[in-house]
Amino acid sequence: MIAYALRSETPADPPAIRALITQAFAGAEHSSGTEAAIVDALRARGELILSLLAEQDGRLIGHVAFSPVAIDDGTSGWYGLGPVAVAPDRQGAGVGVALIEAGLARLRQAGAGGCVVLGDPGYYARFGFAHDATLRYEGAPAEYFMALTFDGGRPQGAVSYSVAFEASDTARD
Template sequence: MIAYALRSETPVDPPAIRLLITEAFTGAEHASGTEAAIVDALRARGELTLSLLAEQEGRVIGHVAFSPVGIADGASGWYGLGPVAVAPDRQGAGVGAALIEAGLARLRQAGAGGCVVLGDPGYYARFGFANDADLRYEGAPAEYFMALTFDGSRPHGAVTYSVAFEATETARD
């Protein structure tokens, strides 16, 4: 197996990220088809807090996005994880996990309060995410909405994501 490097997004990366996300989510069971547009919209709104890439021999093979979320109780410093994309020919090789772990570590180092994710509990539990009855995301099955606290805080109430998550069209740079 050829090694890959993890790094932060640079100004030249958006086209490669857009292509990777589109390829990664094409035909995926729970994909909306708007994942690349969401990342573009987060970037355009200045809400793409953390954008990490996995790169192998000059090719972007993975990407993870983190953006701020709102919590009804006013808690600050919380972020949403996603979307996470890995090239179809690299899925199942640990690239996504490495990106998620690196992103969570950077958020902790930056003093974030915690992170939420909407996804498969069987997958995200390995990173420490767990259901929290005090946090909810309207319209999603409770078991698929999970939180990970970094500072021990326990916010409560409805969680809201950026309006960028309503994107339906790709915003071009």
């Protein structure tokens, strides 16, 4: 166990967030190499609706982003989880789980309908995420796209993330 605190992003945090995400994804299997740029683009578009940090002794060791998604059937109030990143030397200590649980709790408290995630089912099932055949995401194997409803609603159709997810250039402050 390591001691750390969770808090929301402040205006001073983006450079450290960018560095952390770049470092965390450098050795990741399914990395596009654009994860830091995506978070910058979400912020620039006002779509980084939740940006949570884990901090240990003043050092940023983890980050998770949430942004709105669009669903074909017109359902609103759903969000996408990701990217999530934990500093390589702090991985496997529960920081990722704590960040995601805190983020999901905040979304739920704020009245969100649900959340989707694209990732490893072995990791995300613990939060209640499950593949739902009625919700589709083009371009990824179906079982890797998972949903978690907060209000019992079951939206249907194709899901799209913000165009910020197409970002490939890291913006400078």
